[in-house]
Amino acid sequence: MNTKAIYAACLFAALNICTLSARAEAATSVQTYSYGTHLDIKRVVSMSQDSTPACGVVNARMTYLDSHDQTQVLDYLKFGDGCIGDN
Structure with missing residues (x-):
């Protein structure tokens, strides 16, 4: 097997791994x-x-793992933390 074929196989494997993780996300x-x-x-x-x-209500997002180790996203x-001098 020549080096070009090895490089192509490695590139193909890396692209498949990246695509799989993007699909899971x-x-x-x-x-x-x-x-x-x-x-x-x-x-x-x-x-x-x-x-x-901002001072007031803002949007927030939490990404977490549940008890089955599945990734969940919660909006x-x-x-907000932008209020100066307020409690």
């Missing part, structure tokens, strides 16, 4: 929190919120 549905929603959180993977600092509202 796309398969994760986003749930919107409402009062009383049952949350099965084993471990929080990441948390984010609107990028501009919710929270009070």
Whole structure:
């Protein structure tokens, strides 16, 4: 087997791995929190919120693993951190 064939096989394998992880990410549905929603959180993977600092209610997102180690995404509202001098 020549080196070009080996390089092509490695590139093909790497592209397949990247595509598989992108498909797995796309398969994760986003749930919107409402009062009383049952949350099965084993471990929080990441948390984010609107990028501009605001005083008031902002959009936030939490990505977590449930008790079956499945990735879940939850959108919710929270009070922003941009209030200066407020408690």
